[in-house]
Amino acid sequence: MKVLELNGVTKKFGGITACKDISLSINQGQIMGLIGPNGAGKTTAFNLITGVYDVTEGTIHYEGKPITGKRPDQIVYGGISRTFQNIRLFRNLSVLDNVCIAVDRHETYPLAPALFRLPSVIRKEKAIREHAMEYLAVVGLEEKASLRADSLPYGLQRKLEIARALALKPKLLLLDEPAAGMNPEESLELSKLIRQLHEKFSLTTLLIEHHMDVIMTLCDRIFVMNFGEKLAEGTAEEIQTNPEVLKAYLGEGYKRAGN
Ligand SMILES: Nc1ncnc2c1ncn2[C@@H]1O[C@H](COP(=O)(O)OP(=O)(O)OP(=O)(O)O)[C@@H](O)[C@H]1O
Numbered sequence: 016m017k018v019l020e021l022n023g024v025t026k027k028f029g030g031i032t033a034c035k036d037i038s039l040s041i042n043q044g045q046i047m048g049l050i051g052p053n054g055a056g057k058t059t060a061f062n063l064i065t066g067v068y069d070v071t072e073g074t075i076h077y078e079g080k081p082i083t084g085k086r087p088d089q090i091v092y093g094g095i096s097r098t099f100q101n102i103r104l105f106r107n108l109s110v111l112d113n114v115c116i117a118v119d120r121h122e123t124y125p126l127a128p129a130l131f132r133l134p135s136v137i138r139k140e141k142a143i144r145e146h147a148m149e150y151l152a153v154v155g156l157e158e159k160a161s162l163r164a165d166s167l168p169y170g171l172q173r174k175l176e177i178a179r180a181l182a183l184k185p186k187l188l189l190l191d192e193p194a195a196g197m198n199p200e201e202s203l204e205l206s207k208l209i210r211q212l213h214e215k216f217s218l219t220t221l222l223i224e225h226h227m228d229v230i231m232t233l234c235d236r237i238f239v240m241n242f243g244e245k246l247a248e249g250t251a252e253e254i255q256t257n258p259e260v261l262k263a264y265l266g267e268g269y270k271r272a273g274n
């Protein structure tokens with residue numbers, strides 16, 4: 016089954032065409048890579064899928080239904096969640112509270128019991144915290160729960176963003192450069208984590224990365240963008256030997272992983 020389908024999607028910002036006639040589809044359970052040079056339009060594609068921007072032309076379907084024109088919160092509730100290239104945490108809240116907020120979005124709070132902190136509310140808050148701790152545990156952050164989010168090194172902040180995205184119970188997870196700033200050892204560890212989470216939560220995953228080791232080890236298919244347009248699509252093997260991709264992005268001297 017196709018989880019996500021973009022058909023002829025174009026996004027213009029004034030004179031700039033950030034995405035041009037992009038058609039892409041992801042099957043359930045796939046990990047798809049989205050790669051390309053800086054400014055190719057990758058993050059813009061995420062912003063279109065998640066309703067941050069309206070498309071200029073084209074349609075986006077999620078689980079067979081159109082989501083073009085929906086608000087970001089409607090899209091999140093539909094089952095698409097994401098992390099951000101520029102980390103967006105509540106910096107002065109604790110690590111735990113950053114995830115509680117996401118867990119909480121699935122709960123409803125009648126106002127009066129909340130104001131008077133009735134036992135039912137206290138029980139609910141406890142359940143939310145326990146639930147949030149489980150998400151912290153899956154990314155290995157449970158021992159950091161009480162620290163302020165901005166006291167974490169960037170690599171851990173990125174994992175916290177992943178925990179928060181998971182707490183929104185997505186079926187489709189969009190990761191925008193989760194390994195940014197990581198060394199090869201850290202990005203290898205992150206690749207293993209992404210694979211584990213993908214399986215544990217039965218996700219479909221779309222992954223933007225400049226770390227080719229992460230892309231090539233994880234992705235079933237890779238979609239390459241350049242200047243807003245599709246340059247190529249294929250398996251890791253096909254992409255790593257595609258002359259146009261080597262020229263525009265990977266570099267002529269690029270050596271295939273494992274060679
Ligand atoms: N809100 C905006 N207003 C105007 N131009 C924008 C906006 N967002 C993106 N762009 C432009 O669209 C193009 C694509 O940007 P985008 O951020 O999608 O690239 P990217 O592939 O994610 O690059 P990177 O790898 O550097 O993150 C760029 O030329 C960028 O300047």
Ligand SMILES: [Mg+2]
Nearest residue numbers: 057058059100
């Ligand atoms: Mg980007």
